[in-house]
Amino acid sequence: MEAIRYYKPDELRQMTANRRQEFSVLFQKLKKKKPKNLDAIVHALHDEAFDQFDCLDCANCCSGISPxxxxxxxxxxxxxxxxxxxxxxxxxxxxxxxxxxxxxxxxxxxxxxxxxxxxxxxxxxxxxEYPHTDRKRFYQILKLTHKNCEVCPVVYAITDELTKRDW
Incomplete structure (x- = not known):
């Protein structure tokens, strides 16, 4: 995974909008196939991402959405x-x-x-639990994950990595 950098919410919204079709196709595939190894892959990406990203440098979630x-x-x-x-x-x-x-x-x-x-x-x-990328049955929260791409640089990076795989 490439280094994850902080993006302002407006930047993330635009980046996600630019890839909306690509991400939608990915999430539709994952929802339909429900790959057995999806949780393991996403959890590994989650761990790798949070080894290099400090939420205290960002706080987009706390400053932009309400739980x-x-x-x-x-x-x-x-x-x-x-x-x-x-x-x-x-x-x-x-x-x-x-x-x-x-x-x-x-x-x-x-x-x-x-x-x-x-x-x-x-x-x-x-x-x-935010950004929910370490939960079980990840395929159940694909719609939420797509929305969280607009808020969390880690979710965007994980989704980007998932697009590079052959599902």
């Missing part, structure tokens, strides 16, 4: 802020069009100027 916040996440975050859950929800969250709690604002209200998260130990599950 789904579960009830458990809200309770944990409220406790960490010494707030009642209902007060935390009222101050920080809203229900989106999919009926999920998400943060009212981006960047994330807990993202600090140095790209550290001031609630890191208590962050939502969606943040813990």
């Amino acid at each position: 789904i916040v579960t009830d458990k996440d809200a309770e944990r975050l409220a406790k960490s802020q010494k707030m009642k859950t209902v007060d935390f929800i009222n101050q920080y969250l809203y229900v989106d069009e999919d009926q999920d709690y998400v943060f009212q604002q981006t960047p994330c209200p807990f993202l600090m100027g140095d790209n550290y998260c001031c609630v890191y130990e208590n962050r939502p599950r969606a943040c813990r």
Whole structure:
């Protein structure tokens, strides 16, 4: 895998748009074939990518998208802020069009100027799992992965590497 560099969100959106057809064909193939070794390949690419890329240099995810916040996440975050859950929800969250709690604002209200998260130990599950390139049954999240190419340089790089393989 080539060295992964930081891209601004606008750059990643444009790069992904330029390759939309190519990525769509790849993801359609993977969804149809469900290669048995897909998880192993993606997990190896994930590990290689994160050996060379530091999320603290980027924070595109924290500054540009809002994670789904579960009830458990809200309770944990409220406790960490010494707030009642209902007060935390009222101050920080809203229900989106999919009926999920998400943060009212981006960047994330807990993202600090140095790209550290001031609630890191208590962050939502969606943040813990992002960018989801190390999860099992990767073929199930291909649509999400395609969308995440626009946000995360690592997801873009992994997808780029997948296009180079003969599926």
